[in-house]
Amino acid sequence: MRGVWTPERIRAAEQRLFDTVPEPVVMRRAANGVALHVRRLLGRRSGRVAGRHVTLLVGAGNNGGDALWAGALLRRRGVGVTAVLLAPDRTHPEGLRALRAAGGRVVPAGTESGLAPEAAEALRRGDVVVDGVVGLSARGGLRPLAAEAVAHIAGPVVAVDLPSGVDPVTGAVDGVAVSAELTVTFGCLRPCHVLGEGARRSGRVRVVDIGLDPWLEAPDFSVPEAVDVGGLWPVPDREDDKYTQGVLGVAAGSASFPGAAMLTAAGAVRAASGMVRYAGPAADAVRERWPEVVATGSVGDAGRVQAWSVGPGIGTGGSGREVLAAVLEAGRPVVADADAITLLASDTTLWDARDPDVPVVLTPHDGEFARLTGSAPRDRVAEAVRAARRYDVVLLLKGNSTVVAAPDGRVLVHPCGQSWPATAGSGDVLTGMIGKLMAAGLDPLWACGCAVLVHARAAEIAATGPEPAPAGAAGARSSSGAVGAPIGASALVEAVPAAVRETRAAALGGPRAPRPSR
Ligand SMILES: NC(=O)C1=CN([C@@H]2O[C@H](COP(=O)(O)OP(=O)(O)OC[C@H]3O[C@@H](n4cnc5c(N)ncnc54)[C@H](O)[C@@H]3O)[C@@H](O)[C@H]2O)[C@@H](O)CC1
Numbered sequence: 001m002r003g004v005w006t007p008e009r010i011r012a013a014e015q016r017l018f019d020t021v022p023e024p025v026v027m028r029r030a031a032n033g034v035a036l037h038v039r040r041l042l043g044r045r046s047g048r049v050a051g052r053h054v055t056l057l058v059g060a061g062n063n064g065g066d067a068l069w070a071g072a073l074l075r076r077r078g079v080g081v082t083a084v085l086l087a088p089d090r091t092h093p094e095g096l097r098a099l100r101a102a103g104g105r106v107v108p109a110g111t112e113s114g115l116a117p118e119a120a121e122a123l124r125r126g127d128v129v130v131d132g133v134v135g136l137s138a139r140g141g142l143r144p145l146a147a148e149a150v151a152h153i154a155g156p157v158v159a160v161d162l163p164s165g166v167d168p169v170t171g172a173v174d175g176v177a178v179s180a181e182l183t184v185t186f187g188c189l190r191p192c193h194v195l196g197e198g199a200r201r202s203g204r205v206r207v208v209d210i211g212l213d214p215w216l217e218a219p220d221f222s223v224p225e226a227v228d229v230g231g232l233w234p235v236p237d238r239e240d241d242k243y244t245q246g247v248l249g250v251a252a253g254s255a256s257f258p259g260a261a262m263l264t265a266a267g268a269v270r271a272a273s274g275m276v277r278y279a280g281p282a283a284d285a286v287r288e289r290w291p292e293v294v295a296t297g298s299v300g301d302a303g304r305v306q307a308w309s310v311g312p313g314i315g316t317g318g319s320g321r322e323v324l325a326a327v328l329e330a331g332r333p334v335v336a337d338a339d340a341i342t343l344l345a346s347d348t349t350l351w352d353a354r355d356p357d358v359p360v361v362l363t364p365h366d367g368e369f370a371r372l373t374g375s376a377p378r379d380r381v382a383e384a385v386r387a388a389r390r391y392d393v394v395l396l397l398k399g400n401s402t403v404v405a406a407p408d409g410r411v412l413v414h415p416c417g418q419s420w421p422a423t424a425g426s427g428d429v430l431t432g433m434i435g436k437l438m439a440a441g442l443d444p445l446w447a448c449g450c451a452v453l454v455h456a457r458a459a460e461i462a463a464t465g466p467e468p469a470p471a472g473a474a475g476a477r478s479s480s481g482a483v484g485a486p487i488g489a490s491a492l493v494e495a496v497p498a499a500v501r502e503t504r505a506a507a508l509g510g511p512r513a514p515r516p517s518r
């Protein structure tokens with residue numbers, strides 16, 4: 001699990017660090033990390049470091065200072081360095097002196113009327129460009145000269161702290177922003193490294209130790225890793241039988257739309273052993289495809305379960321409402337998706353059927369979230385947390401980065417790193433998986449965190465195979481376009497066991513496919 005802290009809290013920790021270690025020393029540590037990763041990238045790309053050329057794009061703050069100090073260190077390794085200054089009068093003075101003393105070249109970016117030809121040339125020709133425009137203090141979209149400069153970058157970019165143009169808190173991009181191959185950050189992850197467009201623009205993220213750890217308190221949110229998920233994933237024990245591992249009830253689909261029933265049940269069956277019961281009008285179809293599922297016609301006839309997955313394909317009319325009310329009245333943990341969310345949004349009396357002591361998970365996509373709260377989410381973490389508190393639910397906000405917020409304030413974020421799960425019906429599979437993990441007794445927040453990670457990896461395995469992308473296919477794992485073939489939700493569900501195996505191997509230290517770390 002990796003912690004993520006907001007800029008405000010990082011600054012507070014940084015101030016405490018500066019009480020014990022002088023700020024220039026901390027900046028030198030940061031710059032060392034940047035220089036190291038630039039050298040590695042140069043070495044990987046061209047086999048050597050000396051004689052290569054690096055262009056620094058330098059803003060007015062400490063972010064530019066980090067870039068300048070890194071440039072001075074690179075000069076000492078024989079790298080040609082040109083600094084393009086966006087604000088020559090306000091450039092970090094010590095950093096600039098150090099670069100000049102090391103023999104770096106310095107050019108002004110231009111004026112308000114546009115980028116100078118010499119600056120444009122340097123940005124085009126750098127073997128690597130170091131983005132030191134703006135970091136933690138970024139506000140709004142990039143200013144015009146910075147935006148023009150960024151648009152002229154041709155080579156691979158190493159971003160200092162975060163890719164400029166990305167909002168540090170939400171990861172949103174308004175206009176032009178840097179797309180980094182690598183982001184070198186300091187002390188801990190920032191929200192933009194794992195949220196929204198920022199996650200994609202950051203490329204691979206490397207965290208450099210600058211001595212901040214002792215001053216960082218509990219993170220604002222956490223990113224689950226395979227090792228956490230594999231350690232929690234339920235598997236049968238010596239003493240277990242089908243009941244002790246948890247029985248899930250699935251209330252999904254309808255006679256005319258049996259697909260949602262099938263996919264929700266499939267997610268549950270593939271996620272964990274134990275038992276799955278189905279209750280609804282698609283009982284015959286479910287029984288035929290999944291003989292291990294005990295299928296009946298109604299929630300009332302289903303028998304005992306430890307949790308319910310409800311919603312996909314139940315419809316938003318009277319019969320869907322009856323199904324949802326029956327599930328809520330059963331007094332068991334519930335994960336409610338799709339039509340169940342729409343029903344809860346439009347008919348608030350349905351909430352009365354809920355036992356307030358029993359956990360409820362809601363799994364909206366943006367449209368369902370808007371139905372529930374009145375507006376589409378912008379600051380996804382803050383708004384998921386607000387909705388979780390308001391409804392006293394665990395709220396899972398779907399998307400390329402999925403946010404899971406518990407009413408007690410705990411938050412998990414899973415940046416997918418690819419887009420293969422974006423296929424019809426994959427949400428139904430997720431609903432089945434979450435329910436099964438809740439039935440097995442996992443804390444609802446972690447049932448969501450575990451299911452989301454495995455679901456995303458299953459989609460990737462189904463699309464690209466279990467092996468990592470071949471060497472040289474840069475970005476292949478972060479873009480669905482590079483390697484692999486489109487999948488449907490049925491293929492995703494078949495890959496769930498392989499993804500579970502992989503996470504368990506990560507937790508148990510057993511054999512697993514080598515995967516590039518982020
Ligand atoms: N937090 C930490 O742990 C550390 C931070 N350090 C560096 O310090 C940085 C923060 O430095 P500062 O607080 O000086 O601020 P920044 O360097 O992030 O930004 C400040 C400058 O950027 C300009 N700016 C703001 N928004 C802009 C926009 N949209 N377009 C163009 N320019 C914009 C501002 O006018 C200001 O001059 C971090 O990002 C990091 O690089 C490191 O030196 C040491 C450790």
Ligand SMILES: Nc1ncnc2c1ncn2[C@@H]1O[C@H](COP(=O)(O)OP(=O)(O)O)[C@@H](O)[C@H]1O
Pocket residue numbers: 338365398399400401402416418419420421422423424425426427428429430455
């Ligand atoms: N661009 C994307 N990248 C990664 N995952 C995505 C993307 N778009 C959607 N997903 C995931 O795919 C699933 C889609 O669920 P949902 O919107 O409910 O679709 P459906 O109702 O068709 O099942 C969710 O798990 C969501 O997080």
Ligand SMILES: [K+]
Pocket residue numbers: 063131132133134135159160161162163164
């Ligand atoms: K930057």
